[in-house]
Each structure stands twice: as structure tokens, then as C-alpha cells.
Amino acid sequence: xxxxxxxxxxxxxxxxxxxxxxxxDQLKSVRxxxxxxxxxxxxxxxxxxxxxGGGSGHLPLFLGYVGPxxxxxxxxxxxxxxxxxxxxxxxxxxxxxxxxVLYIYGNYGGDxxxxxxxxxxxxxxxxxxxxxxxxxxxxxxxxxxxxxRRGVAGMFYLYKLAGAKAEQMAxxxxxxxxxxxxxxxxxxxxxxLTPCILPAVGHPTFTIGEGExxxxxxxxxxxxIHRGTIETADEVAKSLVSTILQDLPIEAGAEVSVLxxxxxxxxxxxxxxxxxxxxxxxxxxxIHIHRPYIGEFATSMEMAGLSVSLLKLDDELRELLDAPYxxxxxxxx
Amino acid sequence: xxxxxxxxxxxxxxxxxxxxxxxxDQLKSVRxxxxxxxxxxxxxxxxxxxxxGGGSGHLPLFLGYVGPxxxxxxxxxxxxxxxxxxxxxxxxxxxxxxxxVLYIYGNYGGDxxxxxxxxxxxxxxxxxxxxxxxxxxxxxxxxxxxxxRRGVAGMFYLYKLAGAKAEQMAxxxxxxxxxxxxxxxxxxxxxxLTPCILPAVGHPTFTIGEGExxxxxxxxxxxxIHRGTIETADEVAKSLVSTILQDLPIEAGAEVSVLxxxxxxxxxxxxxxxxxxxxxxxxxxxIHIHRPYIGEFATSMEMAGLSVSLLKLDDELRELLDAPYxxxxxxxx
Numbered sequence: 001x002x003x004x005x006x007x008x009x010x011x012x013x014x015x016x017x018x019x020x021x022x023x024x025d026q027l028k029s030v031r032x033x034x035x036x037x038x039x040x041x042x043x044x045x046x047x048x049x050x051x052x053g054g055g056s057g058h059l060p061l062f063l064g065y066v067g068p069x070x071x072x073x074x075x076x077x078x079x080x081x082x083x084x085x086x087x088x089x090x091x092x093x094x095x096x097x098x099x100x101v102l103y104i105y106g107n108y109g110g111d112x113x114x115x116x117x118x119x120x121x122x123x124x125x126x127x128x129x130x131x132x133x134x135x136x137x138x139x140x141x142x143x144x145x146x147x148x149r150r151g152v153a154g155m156f157y158l159y160k161l162a163g164a165k166a167e168q169m170a171x172x173x174x175x176x177x178x179x180x181x182x183x184x185x186x187x188x189x190x191x192x193l194t195p196c197i198l199p200a201v202g203h204p205t206f207t208i209g210e211g212e213x214x215x216x217x218x219x220x221x222x223x224x225i226h227r228g229t230i231e232t233a234d235e236v237a238k239s240l241v242s243t244i245l246q247d248l249p250i251e252a253g254a255e256v257s258v259l260x261x262x263x264x265x266x267x268x269x270x271x272x273x274x275x276x277x278x279x280x281x282x283x284x285x286x287i288h289i290h291r292p293y294i295g296e297f298a299t300s301m302e303m304a305g306l307s308v309s310l311l312k313l314d315d316e317l318r319e320l321l322d323a324p325y326x327x328x329x330x331x332x333x
Numbered sequence: 334x335x336x337x338x339x340x341x342x343x344x345x346x347x348x349x350x351x352x353x354x355x356x357x358d359q360l361k362s363v364r365x366x367x368x369x370x371x372x373x374x375x376x377x378x379x380x381x382x383x384x385x386g387g388g389s390g391h392l393p394l395f396l397g398y399v400g401p402x403x404x405x406x407x408x409x410x411x412x413x414x415x416x417x418x419x420x421x422x423x424x425x426x427x428x429x430x431x432x433x434v435l436y437i438y439g440n441y442g443g444d445x446x447x448x449x450x451x452x453x454x455x456x457x458x459x460x461x462x463x464x465x466x467x468x469x470x471x472x473x474x475x476x477x478x479x480x481x482r483r484g485v486a487g488m489f490y491l492y493k494l495a496g497a498k499a500e501q502m503a504x505x506x507x508x509x510x511x512x513x514x515x516x517x518x519x520x521x522x523x524x525x526l527t528p529c530i531l532p533a534v535g536h537p538t539f540t541i542g543e544g545e546x547x548x549x550x551x552x553x554x555x556x557x558i559h560r561g562t563i564e565t566a567d568e569v570a571k572s573l574v575s576t577i578l579q580d581l582p583i584e585a586g587a588e589v590s591v592l593x594x595x596x597x598x599x600x601x602x603x604x605x606x607x608x609x610x611x612x613x614x615x616x617x618x619x620i621h622i623h624r625p626y627i628g629e630f631a632t633s634m635e636m637a638g639l640s641v642s643l644l645k646l647d648d649e650l651r652e653l654l655d656a657p658y659x660x661x662x663x664x665x666x
Contacts, residue, residue: 002526002543002637004566004603014566015602018609022625059601193335210335233337233347265598267634268392268662269348270337276351292355295662296629301600304335304635329601329628331664 001202002302008199012056012078019063023328026067030094035087037063038073038094048166048175049073049095050102052159053088054111055080057196058219060329061155061298062105069325069332070163071104079198080220082110088118092127100128100172104158104179106151107133130172132179134158136188136309138247139216139225152219153261153298154186154309157321164323178320185317187248188259189240190307192217193230196264196300215239219263219300233270237277240308245285250312252286257293257321259309264299266306271295278308291321334535335635341532345389345411352396356661359400363427368420370396371406371427381499381508382406382428383435385492386421387444388413390529391552393662394488394631395438402658402665403496404437412531412634413553415443421451425460433461433505437491437512439484440466463505465512467491469521469642471580472549472558485552486594486631487519487642490654497656511653515644520581521592522573523640525550526563529597529633548572552596552633566603570610573641578618583645585619590626590654592642597632599639604628611641624654 005011016034020027030036043049053075054062063074073091075083092101101122103115112133119129134151141148162179170178192214195204206221208214213231216224231239250256258278260271271294282289290313298307313321325332338344349367353360363369376382386408387395396407406424408416425434434455436448445466452462467484474481495512503511525547528537539554541547546564549557564572583589591611593604604627615622623646631640646654658665 002563004526004569004599004607004639006565006567006606011602011606014609015605018605018607018612018627021612022605022608022627057600057602059605193337230335232339234339236337264600265635265637266337267390267597267632268629269344269390269634272348272351272355272392273339273344274337274351275355276347279351279354294351294355296601299600301602302598302637304598306337326666331666333659333664333666 001197003197003199005199011199012076015056016076026328031087031090035076035083036073036090036094037066037076038091039066042072043095043097045097046099047097047169048099048102048172049097050104050162050166051088051091051095052105053077053083053115054105055082057301058298060296064327064329065159067325067327069167069323070159070327082108082114085114085117085121088115089121092118092122092129096127100130102162102172102175102179103129103131104162105133106155107135107149128172130176132158132176132183134183136183136186137218138187138189138243140218140222143247150218152188152190153259153307154188156259156297157186157311158182160325161317161320163325164320167323182311182317185312186309187244188307188309189243190217190305191215191236191240192263192303192305194265194304195221196303219298233273234277237274238281241278241281244310248312250287255288255290255313255318256282257291257311257313258289259293259297261297261307261309262295262299263303263305263307265302265304268295271306274306290318334530336530336532338532344532345409348389349409359661364420364423368409368416369406369423369427370399370409371424372399375405376428376430378430379432380430380502381432381435381505382430383437383495383499384421384424384428385438386410386416386448387438388415390634391631393629397660397662398492400658400660402500402656403492403660415441415447418447418450418454421448422454425451425455425462429460433463435495435505435508435512436462436464437495438466439488440468440482461505463509465491465509465516467516469516469519470551471520471522471576473551473555476580483551485521485523486592486640487521489592489630490519490644491515493658494650494653496658497653500656515650518645518650519642520577521640521642522576523550523638524548524569524573525596525636525638527598527637528554529636552631566606567610570607571614574611574614577643581645583620588621588623588646588651589615590624590644590646591622592630593627594630594640594642595628595632596636596638598635598637601628604639607639623651
């Protein structure tokens with residue numbers, strides 16, 4: 001196993017210790033096990049607080065989105081495993097500034113169950129909680145069944161837009177409305193070239209043949225919709241973009257933000273080659289790009305692959321997208 | 334070959350096209366082949382301009398460091414190959430604001446030859462050029478032969494500190510002094526777990542056995558100083574840090590900045606596990622850490638591995654390090 005580790009069972013705890021040593025000016029822990037992280041400066045009185053959470057192994061997802069202009073807290077699970085309801089509740093208590101708490105997270109069974117339980121427990125303490133579950137992964141369920149889809153890299157936009165809205169001191173209803181609007185207007189399609197390795201397992205739990213790629217594979221290796229020979233960057237981009245546009249029609253003259261997300265091992269050089277293809281495809285259709293994001297936003301450890309997300313913009317979403325944010329991993333001025 | 338490419342010979346041109354489509358608000362090309370990039374807004378009258386350059390395949394190195402607070406221009410070579418003197422000269426002309434131009438780049442034969450030629454040609458056009466060559470890679474030459482060492486991730490600090498000094502409208506001599514001071518006070522040690530693949534070759538040009546690592550390997554796969562069984566993160570960190578401290582003694586009570594740089598495929602989670610180890614080792618020695626940087630700063634495409642750089646700080650360097658900068662890849666407020 002080609003990893004830098006001590007005890008494979010301790011990787012999340014050691015990662016969190018390193019993270020807090022590096023970024024104590026931005027993040028703090030509210031539990032002795034470091035599995036509930038919140039902004040170093042908080043809570044903010046009267047501001048709607050936003051929490052997320054999920055398994056580890058996806059940095060900068062999930063904990064990398066806590067900071068001004070983004071989220072207020074995060075519950076941190078083991079590699080690819082949900083955090084507990086208790087960890088989520090501890091986050092909820094710590095970030096509550098009296099205006100309510102919005103949960104935004106990806107649609108995975110364990111996370112849904114635990115966040116629902118945390119919301120119920122928080123309700124008993126008179127903390128108002130609302131929930132928006134991200135379901136941007138087109139490949140994970142056919143059209144008509146959008147609510148059953150998984151949340152992947154497009155979740156970034158839910159965080160970004162709801163975070164900006166909360167920073168404007170909007171009400172819980174308004175912040176929730178923006179997160180729902182973002183979710184309704186974002187779609188993601190991914191493609192994987194290699195598997196990743198769970199530290200505690202030590203070898204890939206599935207394989208993708210030499211010369212093969214899998215379109216639609218999830219960020220935990222969930223099966224995709226098509227496995228075949230690796231195609232050119234232009235062909236891959238065309239396949240991803242056309243699948244998205246079949247699902248979410250975007251008319252000529254419309255404006256989108258594009259997120260080209262590397263899954264781990266794929267070099268930035270290749271992400272820019274793909275961005276070039278995506279830009280050309282959208283330009284041919286008369287679709288304008290505003291504020292592209294290119295880099296690693298939701299990874300799957302050392303998986304080679306990438307995803308393309310398109311977010312359909314209107315004036316309201318564009319303004320929220322342009323607002324500044326700061327986390328230990330990204331800064332937007 | 335598990336890459337997203339069209340024609341492997343066109344990867345750099347297509348990457349550059351994607352980059353300019355994405356970041357035209359920050360970068361512009363001064364040549365029809367896009368191999369000379371400068372800040373979108375420039376040159377700055379009376380400011381010392383800083384240029385760099387080198388082969389592709391290392392993003393965000395080299396072109397990712399052009400922007401306010403950092404560099405003014407970059408010459409872009411093919412994968413792992415030096416740009417031409419003519420491309421460097423075009424950069425030099427485009428960024429010259431009348432106060433002279435400083436070249437900062439890594440110590441590789443082709444780059445040295447071409448930058449020297451570009452400096453000579455610029456001199457004939459009455460553009461003052463000075464040069465500082467980065468030599469931070471401890472593993473590449475024994476102590477006593479520092480000037481023969483290669484430049485690797487620690488080059489980031491030369492860019493950052495000289496860039497901040499130039500932004501203060503300091504003279505060419507002063508900006509050069511800072512770049513030299515940064516180079517004298519920074520050391521890097523790397524470790525590789527896997528090779529990378531040149532797109533035009535299609536397979537690894539060397540191998541590292543399953544279960545093996547190579548300490549001191551260069552970012553183009555140059556041989557390191559020790560190949561052996563993969564050690565724990567704590568042991569790897571100890572080996573890298575102790576080699577650096579033997580070369581550049583740092584006393585208790587001193588302050589350093591630490592850069593944990595991922596070479597490509599190594600997940601951020603592992604970089605934070607290594608940061609934890611490095612932080613502990615330095616704390617034991619009474620060395621304080623100021624402003625750690627953890628992420629991808631100088632990669633080798635999809636190579637798995639990382640490097641640790643230590644920069645010894647004093648008041649002057651700390652102040653320059655803390656100054657803001659903005660590039661398409663990183664923002665520091």
C-alpha cells in the first residue's frame with residue numbers, strides 16, 4: 001500500500017490532529033475526539049449556522065468548507081463512514097447562534113439517518129434545524145428519481161451559495177431556499193480511471209482494467225453507468241456534458257458556473273485539458289461560463305478521475321457565488 | 334496510460350488554452366503559442382518585475398505563481414523540458430516596468446542556459462536583468478556543494494518573499510537580496526512512492542517496487558539518496574526533517590515556515606498526517622512554526638510522494654511571508 005501512514009486505524013485522528021495544529025486560527029474542536037469541528041471564531045449571534053458532515057477520505061470535502069462565507073461546523077466520520085448523530089449534535093449546539101441551523105450534506109444512507117436523529121435531538125433542545133440533502137450526481141439514479149441521487153462535488157455550490165446567504169443574515173427559510181435552489185440547478189457527472197485504497201484494507205476493493213474508464217462511478221467507488229475503453233479528453237468531456245444537459249436543459253444565452261474536480265491522482269494539467277473541452281462544448285451551444293472552479297474539491301483519496309459539475313446561474317445565484325469566502329483550503333476574494 | 338488527453342503531443346498547448354479560457358482575468362499570453370504568460374494587468378511602472386519558467390507537468394509550478402504579490406511572468410516549456418530563451422525574452426520584455434527584471438527559477442541545465450541567454454539578449458535592449466537560481470533540494474548534492482543542487486518545492490518561498498518585496502517597490506538589488514536570503518534559508522527533502530508517466534511516452538520511465546519508497550527523488554524522477562521499504566509516516570517525517578536540520582541547523586526558539594507539498598497522487602489526508610509528525614518533531618526541538626502551507630505546490634503529475642520544506646524566518650522574512658498574494662491557484666489574504 002503506497003501511503004504515508006502510521007497505524008491505518010488512526011489515520012483520521014492523526015489527520016485531524018495535524019489539521020488542528022496547522023489551522024488553529026481557523027478551526028477548533030468541540031469534542032475531545034476532534035470529530036466535531038467549528039469555526040475558530042463563533043458562533044455568530046443571529047446568523048443562521050450551517051453544518052455538514054460525512055466520511056473522511058474526500059478532502060477538502062467535508063471539513064475543508066468550514067469558514068467565513070461558507071459553513072459553520074462539520075461532523076467528521078471515519079474513512080468513507082458516516083459520523084455519529086452525537087457528533088452532529090455537538091456541532092449543532094456549538095454553532096447555534098439562535099437563528100437556527102441548516103444541515104447540508106450528501107445523500108448517503110448513514111448520513112441521512114444520523115443527521116435526522118441529530119435534528120430530532122436538537123429540536124428537543126429548542127434548536128431549529130432544517131435540512132437540504134445534496135443530490136447532484138446524475139449517474140446515480142435516472143431522471144424522475146432525482147431525490148434518490150447521491151451528493152458529490154456539486155455539493156460545493158450548495159455550501160457556497162447558502163453560506164453566502166447566511167452571511168447576509170438571511171432567515172433560516174431563506175438560507176434553506178437558496179440551498180434547495182442550488183441543488184435544483186446543479187448536476188455532476190464523474191469518470192474514474194483507477195480505484196482508491198482504504199487504509200485499513202490495504203488494497204483496492206475493486207479494479208478498473210488497464211485501458212479502461214468508468215463513467216458515473218461514485219466517490220466511494222459505487223458502480224457507474226458505463227465501463228469502456230479510455231476515450232480522449234474531448235470525448236470524455238462531451239459524454240459528461242451531454243449527459244448533464246440531457247438531465248438539466250440549459251438554453252443558449254444562459255450562464256453557468258463550471259466545476260472541474262480532480263478525484264485525487266489526476267494532475268491539474270489534465271483538469272485544464274478537460275476544462276478546455278468543456279468550455280468549447282458550452283460555447284458551441286451559446287452557454288456562457290461565469291467563475292469556473294478547477295482543482296480538487298471532493299476527492300476519493302488517490303483515485304484517478306474527475307467530475308464535471310454545471311450550476312445554472314441567475315442574478316441571485318451569481319451574486320452569492322461571487323461573495324468572498326475563506327477556509328484552510330481555499331480563499332475567494 | 335490512465336490520463337485524460339487528446340493528442341499526447343498537444344497536452345501543454347491544450348492545458349494552456351484551458352488555463353487562459355478559465356483565467357483570462359488574471360493571465361494573458363504575449364505570444365501566439367501561449368508559451369509566455371504574464372499578469373493580465375501589467376506591467377507595473379517602476380516595480381521590479383519577476384519572471385520564472387520551466388518545464389510543464391508540475392502545476393501549480395511554474396505558471397501558477399504569476400499574480401499580484403508574486404511573479405509577473407513565466408515562460409512555459411513542454412513536459413519536463415525547458416522553455417526557449419526566446420520565450421523567456423518575450424516574457425522579460427512584456428513585464429519590464431523600467432526597474433529591472435529578476436529571474437528566479439530552479440537549477441536545471443536547460444533552464445540555466447536559456448535564462449542566461451535571455452538575460453544577455455535583454456541586456457542588449459537595455460533591460461537590467463538579475464538572476465537567483467533556487468537550490469533547495471538537499472538530496473541532490475552533498476553539503477559544501479549547495480550551489481549545484483536542484484530547485485524544488487522550496488522555490489515557492491523565493492517567489493513569495495521576493496514577490497512581496499517587489500510589491501513594496503523595492504529596488505532590483507533589494508528584491509534580489511531577498512530571493513537570495515530565502516534561498517539560503519530554505520531546504521527541501523522529498524520522498525517518492527510511485528513514478529509518473531510522461532504523456533508522450535505512455536508508461537513510467539522508471540519503477541519503484543511495491544512496498545518501496547525512494548528518499549530524495551527529484552521532481553522529474555532524478556535518483557534519490559536512499560531506496561528502501563516504505564516506513565511509517567512518523568519515520569518518513571523524521572528522516573526528512575533530520576536530513577534538513579543536519580544541512581541547515583535551526584536552534585531552539587527559532588521560527589520556521591513549513592511547506593508540506595504533495596507530488597500529485599498523495600491525498601491531502603496523508604499530507605496532514607505528515608504535518609502532524611513534522612510539527613511534533615519541531616516542537617520537541619523548541620522550533621516554532623509560523624504559517625504552514627499544506628497542499629500541492631510543485632507536483633510531478635501523478636507521482637505519489639511528498640516533500641517537506643523548512644524556511645528559517647527572521648522578522649524581515651516573516652513580514653514578507655505574511656503579505657497577501659493572489660494567483661489562479663492560491664489566494665492568501
